[in-house]
Amino acid sequence: MVSPNEGEGQALLRTKSSTSSSHSSENTVNDINTSNETTNYGAVEDGSIRKVEDVKIYKSFKEIWPIFLGLTFAVFCGALGMTIVANLTIEIGSYFHAGSLASWLGTGFLLGLTAMTPLYGRLxxxxxxxxxxxxxxxxxxxGTIMCALAPSMGFMIAARIVAGAGSGGILTVSAIIISDLVSLADRGMYQGGTNLLFGAGSALGAVVGGAISDKLGWRAAFWIQVPPVIFSLFLIIWKVNVDREKGEDLGGNNIWEKLKGIDWLGSILLIFSISAFSTSSSLWTSSHYKLNHPFPLGLFISALITFPLFIWVEKKAQHPILPLTMLSRSQPRLILFGFFLTTLSNFSRLYMQPVYLHVTRGLNGSETGLLLLPSSIVGSFSSLYAGWHMRHWREYKWFQAIASFIPWLQALSLTIFWGPNTNKNELWIEMAFGALGGGITITTLLTSLIACVEPSELSLAISACYLSRALGQVIGLSISACIQQIILFSSLSSRFPNNIELVQKIIQEPSEILPLLDPIMNLQAKLAYLDSIRSVFIFVILGGISLSVVCLSVRGKRL
Known part of the structure; x- marks a missing residue:
């Protein structure tokens, strides 16, 4: 061990052995050299002593493939469950005679995911x-079994919330375990593989759900998920035996002390704050409540009150679920803000592109899905390429910064050049191009985060990462929907000044009303939708530019 007194630029190097129950052979990190360990580039944090990555013995893929299979299979199932109701909402809503609540099948899942994600790092x-x-x-x-057995729509939504809470943990804890086992240079490859399966699960969810429902009924779409989840559970019980990092705050020496040590008050305040904000946003956007309606407005005000209370509690908590000491450092704070901006921009873009294809272009579901398919494929494989790039070139800062320009440049192109008759080839190529940047950025940002925190902070840092992503998703969709609805109503009102009833019908039922309009009125309605979509993409551009500034400010480090 090197004494810190021997030089200001040196740091303590700690060696940690990763052991398993089978005492399998271990691979050491390749190509460790002094110049790589002590060379940083880009923006650096305050202080003259630079952090050096801990020398640590890591596992090879040959040793951890059963663990990786179990984790990624669980991630695939979670992603499948997230989107499997996309083609089932109308059928389920009709079955329970509650079509107005159908949108909550997706919203409830995201609500459970967002609310529980920050707790998993501490757990x-x-x-x-x-x-x-x-x-x-x-x-x-x-949650999945509850969905299959649901006797009512209320029970069904509650079941989706439970399933979402589990899905959030699958994503977060899988990332924590993989980060425990592999080196920082290899981390991107594993994350890219995980993202590839997550993308595959998300893309297949709606297709599988619709196909199974057509032949066997909508309940079968949930029952069909049970065997693979049980298989994943078996793999986790059998193979996932990963030690905690040294120096982690365990909260006590026995179960009772650990349970008492959990920041329950902070957890409740955070869950309530996120749930209240998500629910109020969904009521305003999905359920079309008025902005001054007391129920969503009361929830929104409650969220604004409870979140500062959560911050106050965390400052005083002995074992906080979100360590403010980590957030007080510039690099982790900056990178977490980058995650927020990434999902805010990406989900706003992904939410609006289908609206353009459906309404402005008048395409049906199959045609829209076909044009969106290249984006899903490119987004997933770009994440895998990002992992290879970081392992091969052993850098991420400039790769990440360049990739961050791609999504907002695509949004700029849409805002300027897309119209009612834009060539279809141009559409799918540009959408895939935008997905390329999003897939790269989300993978490289996680490497940036792991590189700037201590191993003892890793689980909490990754939990904070997924919380930032979830908040960006919820807030991005809420703001996008709000902008789109406001501009759409304004544009339609100016184009049909004396027919407010028609304006309302075009907003509520575009696919049914637009085909009934004469060609001139039909074109005016489509142009109004195009105005609203362009307004959302201006918001996406602003978020994307902010992300590029963040990526340029992130400290780089040789891997």
Whole structure:
């Protein structure tokens, strides 16, 4: 061990052995050299002492492939469950005679995911990696079975919330476990593989759900998920045996002390704040409540009050679920803001592109899905390429910064050049181009985050990362929907000044009303939708430019 007194630029190097129950052979990190360890480039944090990555013994893929298979299979199932109701909402709503609540099948899942995600980092320290992963998978399994057995729409939405809570844990804890086992240089490859399966699950969800429902009924679409989830559960019980990082805050020496050590008050305040904000946003956008309606407005005000209370509680908590000391440092704070901006921009873009294809272009579901398919494929494989790039070139800063320009340049192109008759080849190429930048950025940002935190902070940092992503998604969709509705109403009102009833019908039922209009009125309605979509993409451009500034400010480090 090198004494810190021997030079200001040196740091303590710690060696940690990763062991498994089978005492398998271990691979050491390749190509470690002094110049790589001590050379940083780009923006640096305050202080003259630079952080050097811990020398640590990592596992090879040959040793951890059963663990990786179990984790990624669980991630695939979670992603499948997230989108499987996309083609089932109308059928389920009709079955329960509650079509007005159908949108909550997706919203409820995101609500559970967003509310529970920040807790999993702390639980990974208290319960251990395996324990909290089993909790997440079991929550998802229970929620899925509840969906298959649901006797009412209210029960169905509650079941989706439970499944979403489990899905959030699957994503978060999988990332924590993989980061425990592999080197920073290899981390991107594993994350890229995980993102590839997540993208595949998301893309297949709607297709599989619709196909199974057509032949066997909508309940079968949930039952069909149970066997693969149980298989994943078996793999996790059998193979996932990962130790906590040294120096992690366990919260006590026994189960009772650990349970008492959990920041329950902070957890409740955070869950309530996120849930209240998500619910109010959904009521305003999905359920079309008026802005001054007391119920969503009351929830929104409650969220604004409880979140500062959560921050106050965290400052005083002995074992906080979101360590403010980590957020007080410039690099982790900057990168987490980058995650927020990434999902805010990406989901706003992904939400509006189908609206353009459906309404402005008048395409049906199959044609829209076909044009969006290249984006899903490119987005997934770009994440895998990002992992290879970081491992091969051992850098991420400039690659990340350049990639961050791609999504907002695509949004700029849409705003300027897309119209009612834009060539279809131009559409799918540009949408795939935008997905390329999004897939790269989300992968490289995680490497940036892991590189700037201590190993003992890793689980909480990754949990904060997924919380930032979830908040960006919820806030991005809420703001996008709000902008789109306001501009759409304004544009339609100016084009049909004396027919407010028609304006309302075009907003509520565009696919049914537009074909009934004469060609001139039909074109005017499509142009109004185009105005609203362009306004949202101006918001996407602003978010994308902010992300590029963040990526340029992130400190780079040789991997």
């Amino acid at each position: 990974a320290q208290v319960m251990g990696r395996k324990g909290v992963m089993l909790l997440a998978v079991n929550l998802y399994l229970i």
